[in-house]
Amino acid sequence: xxxxxxVLTASAMxxxxxxxxxxxxxxxTAAATGNSAxxxxxxxxxxxxxxxxxxxxxxxxDYSSLAPVELVGADASSKxxxxxxxxxxxxxxxxxxxGGQLTIDYHPNSELGGDADVLRQCQNKDISxxxxxxxxxxxxxxxxAVFDLPMVFSKYEGSKIDEVLNGEDSEFHKKLAExxxxxxxxxxxxxxxxxxxLTTSNVELKDLASFAGMQIRxxxxxxxxxxxxxxxxxxxxxxxxxxxxxxxxxxxDAQENAADTCLxxxxxxxxxxxxxxxxxxxxxxxxxxxxxxxxxxxLYQAALNQAVSEAMAxxxxxxxxxxxxxxxxxxxxxxxxIEYDDSFYDEVLALDGVKALYEDINTKVNGLGTVxxxxxxx
Numbered sequence: 001x002x003x004x005x006x007v008l009t010a011s012a013m014x015x016x017x018x019x020x021x022x023x024x025x026x027x028x029t030a031a032a033t034g035n036s037a038x039x040x041x042x043x044x045x046x047x048x049x050x051x052x053x054x055x056x057x058x059x060x061x062d063y064s065s066l067a068p069v070e071l072v073g074a075d076a077s078s079k080x081x082x083x084x085x086x087x088x089x090x091x092x093x094x095x096x097x098x099g100g101q102l103t104i105d106y107h108p109n110s111e112l113g114g115d116a117d118v119l120r121q122c123q124n125k126d127i128s129x130x131x132x133x134x135x136x137x138x139x140x141x142x143x144x145a146v147f148d149l150p151m152v153f154s155k156y157e158g159s160k161i162d163e164v165l166n167g168e169d170s171e172f173h174k175k176l177a178e179x180x181x182x183x184x185x186x187x188x189x190x191x192x193x194x195x196x197x198l199t200t201s202n203v204e205l206k207d208l209a210s211f212a213g214m215q216i217r218x219x220x221x222x223x224x225x226x227x228x229x230x231x232x233x234x235x236x237x238x239x240x241x242x243x244x245x246x247x248x249x250x251x252x253d254a255q256e257n258a259a260d261t262c263l264x265x266x267x268x269x270x271x272x273x274x275x276x277x278x279x280x281x282x283x284x285x286x287x288x289x290x291x292x293x294x295x296x297x298x299l300y301q302a303a304l305n306q307a308v309s310e311a312m313a314x315x316x317x318x319x320x321x322x323x324x325x326x327x328x329x330x331x332x333x334x335x336x337x338i339e340y341d342d343s344f345y346d347e348v349l350a351l352d353g354v355k356a357l358y359e360d361i362n363t364k365v366n367g368l369g370t371v372x373x374x375x376x377x378x
Contacts (some may be wrong), residue, residue: 026082046199063101063297069300071128074118076110076136078264084108085286085315086132086191090286093307101298104129123184134190135221143179146365146372147283148223149358154278154345156376158194158316161281164375165190166312172375175368181262187294188286190306193316194276195323201254201260201273202247205338208232208347217243217255223361227279230353247271259284259326268333275338278345282319323350 042056047099077083091104112127115136121127123140136146153161164170166189180187203210212232218224219236228235234253246252247270255267262274286308293301331337348354362369 006088014135027359029194045157058268061303063098063299063303065205066101066299067296068101068103070105071298072126073104073106073120073126073129073131074112075108075131076113076115076118077108077132079109082191082315082319083131083133083364084326085318086284086286086311087129089309089311090129090304094304097303097307098300102296102303125289125292127289128292129286131284134283134285135164135219137285137287141179141183141185143176143365143368145223145361146176146368148221149361149369149372150224150227150279150354151277152369152372153194153281153376154196155233155342156194158192158320160376161192161194162190162316163371165192165283170375172368172371175371179368180287181290184290187289187307188288189312191284191286191312191315191319192281193319194283195258196276197256197258197280198262198280199254199256199275199277199279200247200267200273200335201275203253204264204273204336205275205277208344214254215252216247217252223357224280226357226360227354230351230357231348244270248335256280257321258373259330263326263329263333264334268330268335272335273338274327274330275350276340282323300331302370 073087075081075083075087087104087106087108091106095103112121112281115132116139118127118130119137119140120131122130134144138148165170167173177187199205199216201214201216204215205211205214208231211228214233215236216233217229217238218235225235225237233254238246238252243252243255244265244267247255254271256277256279257265259274262271263270271356278310288304295305296304327337349358356371
């Protein structure tokens with residue numbers, strides 16, 4: 001079906017949060033669906049990473065002189081999700097790099113428990129490595145609530161976001177790494193490629209006013225709910241298995257999720273519109289118990305870091321393709337895609353309720369929100 005592009009007048013947006021805008025002029029359409037240049041660059045990085053992996057065991061590192069070590073890794077994601085892809089690929093690569101001297105016994109799809117279960121086991125050294133989205137980890141590393149800042153990444157490309165989240169010279173990366181260490185974890189990496197949680201609805205969400213009074217199913221997250229309330233909607237936490245039928249019966253009007261999740265749940269059967277609100281970044285993290293990491297020989301630490309870096313470079317372009325393919329399939333299934341230009345995000349971020357939420361989250365994460373916005377704006 002025909003795409004709708006909702007363009008709001010720029011004159012109404014003068015009050016936008018300068019720290020969030022960062023002077024980036026890339027259209028959100030490119031951020032939401034993936035920029036072809038980003039994808040090409042990521043593919044080139046992947047080729048280089050693969051060559052590096054091949055050379056890993058032959059670059060002078062003598063892993064054979066080290067005692068074999070087996071780590072235990074886990075995720076609680078759905079089958080085939082990005083978390084599983086990352087965890088399994090890291091396990092494969094670290095085995096290849098070290099010639100089988102360092103291995104990861106990997107357990108995907110909640111084999112060892114849900115998100116909270118595996119994170120607690122990781123904190124207690126019963127599990128070495130966990131891959132998950134950042135939301136469930138806020139209970140363990142409270143500063144991760146910084147990723148609840150709505151639309152903070154919406155106008156940036158994947159390469160810029162990666163630079164801020166994973167770059168060695170990034171102030172944000174350094175401070176967040178310290179938060180992990182203080183909680184008993186060591187951050188290994190953050191996987192994303194500027195794909196986001198989107199909004200499906202039977203209401204044509206062509207502008208900000210269209211969200212008023214809309215009953216939307218959200219995660220049971222106080223920051224997420226505060227955001228939807230601030231833009232005039234009525235957030236309603238609801239168990240995921242109940243969502244399809246609640247939408248079908250009209251009990252709720254809308255829900256928000258990544259495009260592949262919307263497609264997997266066949267929401268095109270009960271929803272007319274897919275609005276690219278890009279309010280929360282689709283982000284997975286991989287971490288290891290801090291003591292386990294520190295106890296590894298430096299050669300093993302380097303091999304693990306190399307495996308994570310290569311795996312993320314390889315998977316990132318796939319995230320963009322999955323997002324694009326899912327949107328296309330939803331459109332072919334009868335949904336109309338609504339996209340926004342930067343002025344829409346500026347208008348949302350200029351709302352008093354959203355600005356108050358930014359201040360509240362920033363206070364809770366000890367100013368890390370300001371560091372994130374400043375880092376993105378550089």
